Amino acid sequence: MQYSKIFSAALFLTSSALALPAFANSTPPQPGEVVIQVVAKQFDFTPGSETPITLKKGQPVVLAVTTQDRKHGFFSEELGIDEVITPGQVNYIHLNPTQVGTFTFHCSVFCGSGHDGMQGTIIIQ
């Protein structure tokens, strides 16, 4: 069984169901996109960890993610997001959510003693 092929396929299908894939690159916010600033640090996301990131179904969004300390990750299997948040730059994650729900994301770059608990919530209404 090729686990990675199954995972990749699942990721693609999930992303497709949510009218994603999400993608991150240096492309700045585009007209019509709502910008949400997200700050990552050891060991939480703001917003995200204490207060969920709330999105509106059908409203294109870009998460402008920065880090206060070291490299972190922003990973959500359900939302098709797997990005490295690099210090010294703004990392843009573009989303176009079409399905309501509550989704968990977590830090995917090992960042220290609190890494395992570094996660957040995205709510699509």
Place this chain on the structure above:
Amino acid sequence: MTKNDVDRRKFLKLVGLGGGVVFASGLGIYPRIAKAAANSAGLLRTQADSDFYFVQLSDTHLGFNNPLVNPNSDKTLQLAVDAVNGLDDQPDFIMFTGDLTDITDDDQERRKRLAAFQAIVKNLKCPMVKFMPGEHDASLDNGAAYKEFFGDTFYTFDYKGIHFVVVDNVSDPTGSIGTAQLAWLKTTLSKFGTNDPIVVFTHRPLFPLNPNWDWWTKDGQQAIDLLMPYTNVSVFYGHIHQNLTVATGHIQHYSARSTMFALPVSGSVPTKKQIPWDPAHPYAGLGYREVTAMPDDASYTNQEFPLQS
């Protein structure tokens, strides 16, 4: 029904009478612990001169401190060392598959823990002990401290006809092997015959067991693709703190228990959390593994041993 079919069924019955859990790979295999029983039943194959066994110890997490999870965390590594030293037959070598020490954000404390770990394992009787890092040892500083104590984070060695390849998927904190190391792996493998027995040691699973729990290697499939042309490959890894056997094609992947704390089965709970200590069953889920290697058959058997006080 062939003679081999009959012999194999008798063998499996004998194994079930023994202690511990045995995972068998290949054909014509006889675990060390069932050797006497198999011999008395007339099933024992002539032991080859090349047969040997090694011990896999994993996720020792020296420095871990949470009494609710392990109230004896300062003694556990010594307990494991004593257990292996107490074996009637010493292994040919011992392999530690990472997370030798528990995570610390302090560079100096990391070095203290690596030094303390080294001081304890120096008491192992076995003359050959091999190491590799886990993310707790190496991810915050790209392996810098680990290398000061134990040297290369990825390497290869041959022993009694088996090629052992140690792959580092932790020094990069994204949980990747990386382009340079993959190129090294490709070059290394190119020197092996396609039917040569190959054992890969790594810390994280090479396949995507559970990416939400960081139980994968981002470019692990590339490593698996490099290994696929070779017909006799087994992978031994750690990271997930439990025994699990998974196949990717013909390659078997065996994960090891930790000697410090256990983790839940993948996806069985919403969040990955260390399993609390049970005073009624101390050290439950913790242990180490003996691997009997039979290079002539390119086969291995795993015998799991619980950690006990």
